[in-house]
Amino acid sequence: MSTSVIAPTAKIGAGTRYGEFCYFAGHVKIGEDCEIGHHVVIHEGTFIGDNVRIDDGAVIGKLPMKAANTAVTKDQEFPPARIAAGCIIGTHVVIYRGSDIGLRVLIADLATVRENVTIGEYTIVGRGVAVENFCKIGCYVKLETNVYITAYSELEDRVFVAPCVATSNDNYIGRTEERFKHFKGVTIKKGARIGVHATILPGLVINEDSLVAAGALVTKDTPAKKIVAGVPARVFRDVPPEQLLENQNWKD
Numbered sequence: 001m002s003t004s005v006i007a008p009t010a011k012i013g014a015g016t017r018y019g020e021f022c023y024f025a026g027h028v029k030i031g032e033d034c035e036i037g038h039h040v041v042i043h044e045g046t047f048i049g050d051n052v053r054i055d056d057g058a059v060i061g062k063l064p065m066k067a068a069n070t071a072v073t074k075d076q077e078f079p080p081a082r083i084a085a086g087c088i089i090g091t092h093v094v095i096y097r098g099s100d101i102g103l104r105v106l107i108a109d110l111a112t113v114r115e116n117v118t119i120g121e122y123t124i125v126g127r128g129v130a131v132e133n134f135c136k137i138g139c140y141v142k143l144e145t146n147v148y149i150t151a152y153s154e155l156e157d158r159v160f161v162a163p164c165v166a167t168s169n170d171n172y173i174g175r176t177e178e179r180f181k182h183f184k185g186v187t188i189k190k191g192a193r194i195g196v197h198a199t200i201l202p203g204l205v206i207n208e209d210s211l212v213a214a215g216a217l218v219t220k221d222t223p224a225k226k227i228v229a230g231v232p233a234r235v236f237r238d239v240p241p242e243q244l245l246e247n248q249n250w251k252d
Contacts, residue, residue, distance in 0.1 A: 045080030055091040062096050064115045078115050153185030162196040169202045191245030209245050
């Protein structure tokens with residue numbers, strides 16, 4: 001006798017296998033040839049494409065929580081979570097309702113993806129990464145271990161973010177009503193790279209193919225194709241030509 005609970009309206013594709021103590025809620029649709037581990041919870045209406053791997057203890061389609069004094073979690077109806085074909089979802093990952101995960105994305109163990117988030121195809125979301133709500137992550141992005149992407153941020157294609165990078169969206173640090181007019185995350189343009197333990201202040205733009213050095217504190221927009229370093233970050237020199245995205249001969 002199976003220890004898993006599958007709602008009568010859930011649909012599971014041919015060749016899909018799942019482990020013990022799973023729960024698949026009503027109107028869940030799981031594609032063909034998926035591999036789903038033990039203790040996986042998939043909430044109401046979630047769509048999962050073909051050939052998706054979901055590891056033990058993952059939670060997909062979770063409803064957001066709203067604290068009484070939160071400034072960014074809104075009361076709204078969220079569409080079901082969607083995970084496209086070929087994705088890999090690690091152990092104890094939490095993906096909220098209202099998220100849309102593109103083709104062949106990898107989301108590593110212990111990562112969290114909030115509501116109103118889109119993640120483009122072939123992106124890697126590393127171990128312990130937190131992507132807050134109202135974010136757009138492009139294609140072929142790499143977010144390394146313990147990166148924090150604040151709400152209302154946008155990362156374009158081919159962005160690289162090294163471990164333990166922190167971003168922010170509130171210059172008022174939670175005080176005075178004025179802050180509600182100015183919430184804004186970061187924008188990281190195509191091909192930009194952020195070094196380990198860098199910090200980016202609210203509303204700033206890291207421009208195309210810019211490189212933020214390890215440990216830098218970014219307090220103003222960075223110029224395209226320049227390296228910035230220091231506290232506060234200042235222009236150090238040009239990005240070497242062989243390092244520019246335009247010289248990598250990638251198809252996309």
